Amino acid sequence: MGVRGLQTFMEKSSPDAAHEVNIKDIVRSYRRETGREVVIVVDGSSCLRPLYGRLDWICGGQVREYVEVFQNFIQAFQDIGVKLVFFFDGPTQARKRKVWVERRLKSLMDVYRVFDHIGRGKHLSQLGGDTILLPPATSYLAAHAIKTSEGCEVHRSVKECDEEIADYARQHNCFAILGQDSDYVIYDGPQYYLSAVHLNVEKMTTINYNRWALSRQLQLAPSLLPLLASLVGNDIVRSDDLLPFHQRLCKPQNRNARHNFKGRPSPRDVIYNVAKFIRDNVDERNLFQALPMISKRVFGDVGKASHLQLSVRSYSVNTSTEHCPEKAESSQQTSESQNSWKIIQKNAETRFKDGNLDSMVYAIMCGLPYESSTGLEDFRKLELPPSAAVYQPLRQRIYGIILHEMPGDPENRVVEEWCMAGEGSLNGPSRVCVILPRPGSSPAVGVLLITRDYPAYSQVENLC
Numbered sequence: 001m002g003v004r005g006l007q008t009f010m011e012k013s014s015p016d017a018a019h020e021v022n023i024k025d026i027v028r029s030y031r032r033e034t035g036r037e038v039v040i041v042v043d044g045s046s047c048l049r050p051l052y053g054r055l056d057w058i059c060g061g062q063v064r065e066y067v068e069v070f071q072n073f074i075q076a077f078q079d080i081g082v083k084l085v086f087f088f089d090g091p092t093q094a095r096k097r098k099v100w101v102e103r104r105l106k107s108l109m110d111v112y113r114v115f116d117h118i119g120r121g122k123h124l125s126q127l128g129g130d131t132i133l134l135p136p137a138t139s140y141l142a143a144h145a146i147k148t149s150e151g152c153e154v155h156r157s158v159k160e161c162d163e164e165i166a167d168y169a170r171q172h173n174c175f176a177i178l179g180q181d182s183d184y185v186i187y188d189g190p191q192y193y194l195s196a197v198h199l200n201v202e203k204m205t206t207i208n209y210n211r212w213a214l215s216r217q218l219q220l221a222p223s224l225l226p227l228l229a230s231l232v233g234n235d236i237v238r239s240d241d242l243l244p245f246h247q248r249l250c251k252p253q254n255r256n257a258r259h260n261f262k263g264r265p266s267p268r269d270v271i272y273n274v275a276k277f278i279r280d281n282v283d284e285r286n287l288f289q290a291l292p293m294i295s296k297r298v299f300g301d302v303g304k305a306s307h308l309q310l311s312v313r314s315y316s317v318n319t320s321t322e323h324c325p326e327k328a329e330s331s332q333q334t335s336e337s338q339n340s341w342k343i344i345q346k347n348a349e350t351r352f353k354d355g356n357l358d359s360m361v362y363a364i365m366c367g368l369p370y371e372s373s374t375g376l377e378d379f380r381k382l383e384l385p386p387s388a389a390v391y392q393p394l395r396q397r398i399y400g401i402i403l404h405e406m407p408g409d410p411e412n413r414v415v416e417e418w419c420m421a422g423e424g425s426l427n428g429p430s431r432v433c434v435i436l437p438r439p440g441s442s443p444a445v446g447v448l449l450i451t452r453d454y455p456a457y458s459q460v461e462n463l464c
Contacts, residue, residue: 002182004233005267010185010209013268017213023204024080026192030175031081038081041169043179044088044146044154045139045161046196047073050180053132058114058124058376066138067145074150076201083153085174087165088143090157090352091363092371095310097418099235100371101426107133107374108420115378136373140359147355154355156362160314162187167317178206183234185211186225186315218275221284226315227308231274231298232267236311245298249273287312337407344405364402369416369429370395379422388419392432400436410436 010018027038051069055062077084092100110131117127147154157164162179166187169177176192177184184193195207215222233239239246243264250265250273265273281297282290288309295305345365352362360370372388379386399415406413413436416429 002184002234003186003229004239005270006182006185006229006232007180007209009267009271010182010214011207014214014217017210017217018207019210020198020205021192021194021208023077023082023194023206026208027080027082027175030191036173036175037083039083039085039172039174040077040176040178040194041165041174041190042084042086043161043165043177043181043184043196044086044142046180047178048134048138048142049132050197050199052134052138053130057132057134058118063141066141067149070142070145071150073201074146074152076204080204082175084178085153085155085168086143086146086355087155087157087161087168088139088355089161090159090359091368092418093160096160096235099238101418104374104420104426105423108379108423111374111376112378112380114376133374133376136375143355156352156355156357156359158349158353163314163317170317182209183229183315185209185214186229187317188222218271219279220275223284224278224282224287226312227278227282227287227294228271228274229315230308230311231277231294232270234311236314237307242298246270246273249277337405341405341407361402364399364415369418370399371417372419374420377420386419386421386425388417388421388425392417393435396432396435397437399432399434403434404437410434 007018030036031038051073052062052066054069055065074084110133114124114127114131114133117124143154143156146152155164155168162181162183165177165179166184166189168174169190170188174190176190176194178194178196178199180196189211193209193211195209198207200206211222211225215225218228220228230237231242231245233242246265250269281294291305291308291312292302295308296302298304298308348357348362348365351357352359362368364370375387377387378384395415395417399413403410403413413434414431415434417432418426418429420426
């Protein structure tokens with residue numbers, strides 16, 4: 001998530017760019033200097049791990065305690081006059097699927113480590129590290145609780161969540177972003193980017209990451225930080241693909257050491273040397289014209305310039321969104337049904353973005369895959385079927401309800417699924433047939449689903 005090694009670099013090698021702040025003090029100063037309302041945009045997904053991790057997560061189902069933790073979190077900011085606006089992740093974008101799969105597989109190894117630890121009769125406190133395994137759907141539960149019990153403004157993203165947060169913060173001239181994604185350092189955002197992981201709610205202190213101090217230390221214009229992120233490695237340009245370039249940049253001066261150097265350079269060395277490469281080769285006024293040359297130097301292939309451009313432009317706000325697809329139809333009858341479906345999809349997108357619709361329902365209505373993350377499930381025990389397989393017949397019927405009014409041939413309708421069910425389960429999507437409701441049993445379900453105010457937990461449940 002974010003720029004590889006940048007957070008560690010700022011915390012350990014750039015004291016001016018990562019320093020502790022007292023939130024009460026900086027809020028007081030901001031209010032005195034500007035006279036404006038203090039609004040912090042919260043990356044809700046970044047807060048799940050530090051907040052849920054305080055609970056007995058190994059048992060799961062700590063719903064009431066989970067809600068109370070968020071209530072206390074919100075109250076602490078309200079007590080000092082801060083308005084919180086929450087954003088939560090939506091469906092995974094297609095370009096990020098490979099990264100999503102890699103993270104699910106890494107989580108699976110953590111799950112197995114936890115089961116092995118328990119099997120040896122050891123307490124989780126002896127596990128070491130910062131392993132916290134979130135149950136699936138904790139994001140939706142948090143968004144629902146924050147919106148309904150606390151009355152906070154909640155949004156769900158239809159593109160990259162960090163992009164939407166940075167865009168919102170700029171458009172609304174917000175005081176700060178609270179999250180844990182080093183991409184926020186790269187965006188041209190608000191004055192403060194506050195750490196969710198280092199937040200102490202009792203003392204109201206945390207770490208502030210300062211993009212301007214980082215730029216000064218690296219002797220780069222802030223407008224060149226997106227190129228730095230792209231050449232260090234992020235979710236679009238993978239650090240593994242950049243490894244040969246990093247090795248060339250960071251090769252030791254000593255001849256023998258240089259001959260034997262085949263490992264991965266430290267993030268500190270990579271960041272300093274990439275910054276020097278940019279200073280020596282790139283004029284910020286001609287950044288995009290220089291990308292073919294940079295691509296040739298970095299990858300040995302001018303054709304990779306478009307990939308670099310995609311990465312650099314991803315840090316610009318108001319980028320294109322990935323939402324419900326539109327298809328042209330020829331016949332009048334199909335056109336009418338298609339227009340009706342488009343209206344349903346548009347209403348679904350609006351309600352989803354406002355935090356009033358489940359991510360699964362929105363994704364299926366818009367032709368996106370269903371995805372299920374890694375939970376506390378040991379797939380090495382072959383006598384137990386994976387939960388994804390157990391619940392697939394139910395999902396097939398839910399798909400049928402959601403897509404009941406979708407135009408086209410209902411008999412050949414399928415939904416792609418990305419469900420963690422073991423190490424080989426995410427090699428590609430599964431194509432699952434939709435099971436339609438019995439004729440006459442489900443009138444205008446799509447419209448009802450979007451326009452009626454069903455409680456969040458039972459949007460689909462009440463229709464089955």
